[in-house]
Amino acid sequence: METRYAYVARLLTEAIADGRYPVGSLLPNEHDLADQFAVSRSTVRAAMRELQNSGLISRRKSAGTRVEAATASPASGFSQNLESIEAVQQFGAETERHVQGVADIVADADLAAALDCQPGRRWLRVSFLRRIPDTPEAPPICWTDVYLDADYAEPLRERIASHSGIFGTLLEAVSGRRIVEIRQSIRAVGVPAACACALQAEPGSHALAIRRQYFLSPHGMAEVSLSIHPAERYSYQSVLKRHAGDPSDPADMPRA
Structure with a gap:
């Protein structure tokens, strides 16, 4: 039926x-x-x-x-076209977060390099799986570790369970400041053994690793998310356009 x-x-x-x-x-x-x-x-x-x-x-x-x-x-999975901070927020609204753990973390040298922060910085880490709603039989879209500035740890910790959107909007609410910039990097990796079982994926199989760094006004990185997307469960789309009046545009080139 x-x-x-x-x-x-x-x-x-x-x-x-x-x-x-x-x-x-x-x-x-x-x-x-x-x-x-x-x-x-x-x-x-x-x-x-x-x-x-x-x-x-x-x-x-x-x-x-x-x-x-x-x-x-x-292709199956989740497709995303990101052109703004609001588009990232929409991703959080259209998927479900299943929290796997919350912990206070001090960045060692390896984690500091992964987050691009100073060693010894304190964070509140929230680990979770993301799923497409109403598809309980489908494997998760990704495993994500979100690192939130420890200065806001207590008010954030109290609201994590009831918050359904991305943590950036929650961070704005508790800090009273706006996210003004998100920096994103994407690279190809193998699925880490630590989260392979939860992702229902083979350790070392193809995946995308996405890091997003969130900056609050006026300046300052207050959140970093590290996500692992197994192959074919996520695609990233972008549209590139030529600037108006670009001299390389054939329409603007002199004709013989």
């Missing part, structure tokens, strides 16, 4: 494939889609996740849901 969200996802996939929603266009908002299909908004959100995981759409806060492809990608 087809579930409601699968039904909505199938009809939207068909509408995209036959051109009713061309590549580059925006889908109706959740409220309008819920009315159109006579379902709840939570059902629409589940259907949107299916389309996003298939590479058909991208979702950005305050920018809507954009059609990115006419046919689904064969």
Whole structure:
């Protein structure tokens, strides 16, 4: 029997494939889609996740849901297009965090190098798995260790269990300051043996390691996240555009 969200996802996939929603266009908002299909908004959100995981759409806060492809990608997992701090926050809103442990940590030389901080700095570490909602049979998207500035450890510790978004928004709430910059680096690694079992992956198998450093205003790194994404469970997308008036643009080059 087809579930409601699968039904909505199938009809939207068909509408995209036959051109009713061309590549580059925006889908109706959740409220309008819920009315159109006579379902709840939570059902629409589940259907949107299916389309996003298939590479058909991208979702950005305050920018809507954009059609990115006419046919689904064969790859499975979570696809993300990051262009802003808000897009990183949206990732936290669209996935589930399953906390595995919380600990007070003092950075030794190896950890300091991984975080790009001074040895001896104190952190509150939160370790967790991220999963796509409503897919209990699917393996986790990633294992993440988040390191939060120890100056905010106590108020953060009290609110970790009840907070569903990314920790950056929680850090803003307890510090009274805004995140003004996120620096991200991505590299290829093997799945570490320490988290391979939890990730349901073979130790040493292909993975992406993503480090994000969060900077609060006016300056100062107050959070670092280190994530391990096994192969084919996550893809990172970006769009590169030429600046207007670029002299290398053929449209701007003199003609004979």
